[in-house]
Amino acid sequence: MKNFPQKTDSNIIHNPLDESFVQSKNGYVTHGFDDIRQNFVFLSESNPFKDVWEILPKISNPSILEQTKSLLMLISNVIGVIQEKTGGYGRIPPLHAYLVENGSVLIEWILGDFRIGFNIESNEEESGWHLVSNKNMGEITSSGQLKNKTLIVSHLIDLIIKNI
Amino acid sequence: MPYPENCIRGILKEVFIIKDNDCVYATAELYQFRSNLDRQDEMHEASINWGDDEMAIDFALNQKNDEGNLKFEGGVAILPRNELDKIKKRYGITQFNYERSLLQDNKYHGNLLINVAISPTIKRMISAVLAHNSEIQQRTA
Numbered sequence: 001m002k003n004f005p006q007k008t009d010s011n012i013i014h015n016p017l018d019e020s021f022v023q024s025k026n027g028y029v030t031h032g033f034d035d036i037r038q039n040f041v042f043l044s045e046s047n048p049f050k051d052v053w054e055i056l057p058k059i060s061n062p063s064i065l066e067q068t069k070s071l072l073m074l075i076s077n078v079i080g081v082i083q084e085k086t087g088g089y090g091r092i093p094p095l096h097a098y099l100v101e102n103g104s105v106l107i108e109w110i111l112g113d114f115r116i117g118f119n120i121e122s123n124e125e126e127s128g129w130h131l132v133s134n135k136n137m138g139e140i141t142s143s144g145q146l147k148n149k150t151l152i153v154s155h156l157i158d159l160i161i162k163n164i
Numbered sequence: 165m166p167y168p169e170n171c172i173r174g175i176l177k178e179v180f181i182i183k184d185n186d187c188v189y190a191t192a193e194l195y196q197f198r199s200n201l202d203r204q205d206e207m208h209e210a211s212i213n214w215g216d217d218e219m220a221i222d223f224a225l226n227q228k229n230d231e232g233n234l235k236f237e238g239g240v241a242i243l244p245r246n247e248l249d250k251i252k253k254r255y256g257i258t259q260f261n262y263e264r265s266l267l268q269d270n271k272y273h274g275n276l277l278i279n280v281a282i283s284p285t286i287k288r289m290i291s292a293v294l295a296h297n298s299e300i301q302q303r304t305a
Binding site: 093096098100101104106108110112114115117120121126127128129130132133134140143144146 | 194
């Protein structure tokens with residue numbers, strides 16, 4: 001198979017957002033549910049975060065909860081930056097979220113030609129992201145850790161925006 | 165017995181599929197791998213049926229649970245074996261594999277197998293590959 005070529009954080013083929021611009025918007029440190037809820041209300045009429053918002057109260061592991069909130073805040077901020085930059089982001093597809101049997105969280109964006117996922121584990125070192133596409137988009141399978149999550153989330157959302 | 169072109173994953177609940185206009189997609193959660201204490205190796209399992217003949221899909225759709233109700237309320241996902249082979253080739257058979265595992269009441273039964281030691285991120289990515297290449301056949305009303 002010519003595919004499965006991209007296994008690192010750095011091999012996604014599209015233009016990243018300017019990371020410093022993302023960080024300068026309003027930060028992405030989470031303090032609690034209210035902060036996140038405010039961001040979600042700001043985001044969209046057909047809230048793409050509805051699924052994820054609903055599972056937050058069901059997450060019992062503090063580390064997983066904190067990581068999930070932090071990731072959601074980052075995602076919402078990145079989308080907010082794009083909205084400011086472009087005057088609108090069109091239709092952001094819904095994020096799907098699941099509590100997995102071992103207590104970890106799986107968050108997915110599912111589109112026709114590709115899907116993007118985040119797995120949040122109790123051990124933060126094991127949390128990660130993945131990108132999977134079909135033949136129309138080169139059968140990419142790529143994954144990595146969430147150590148540099150601002151950059152990777154910016155890349156991934158940029159990919160979504162350009163391909164919906 | 166050689167393996168057929170497709171395997172079939174039953175969809176226990178409709179929450180494992182996403183509907184977007186006319187399209188239906190499997191979620192990665194559909195392909196959860198679980199431990200089986202009877203196994204002597206280091207693999208976790210995801211139960212499948214092999215598409216050995218034209219009856220295999222109907223057989224899966226009509227499987228019953230312990231309460232006598234239809235087991236797969238969400239229908240079935242049909243997954244080409246060549247996608248399994250791609251994953252096998254990439255990670256090696258000690259990390260990902262498949263098998264037949266005939267049951268007394270299910271001659272089609274088998275398992276997808278993943279090594280317990282594989283990282284959670286790779287495991288989720290493999291589940292996503294399986295889901296993304298699945299064709300969903302929903303139960304007709």
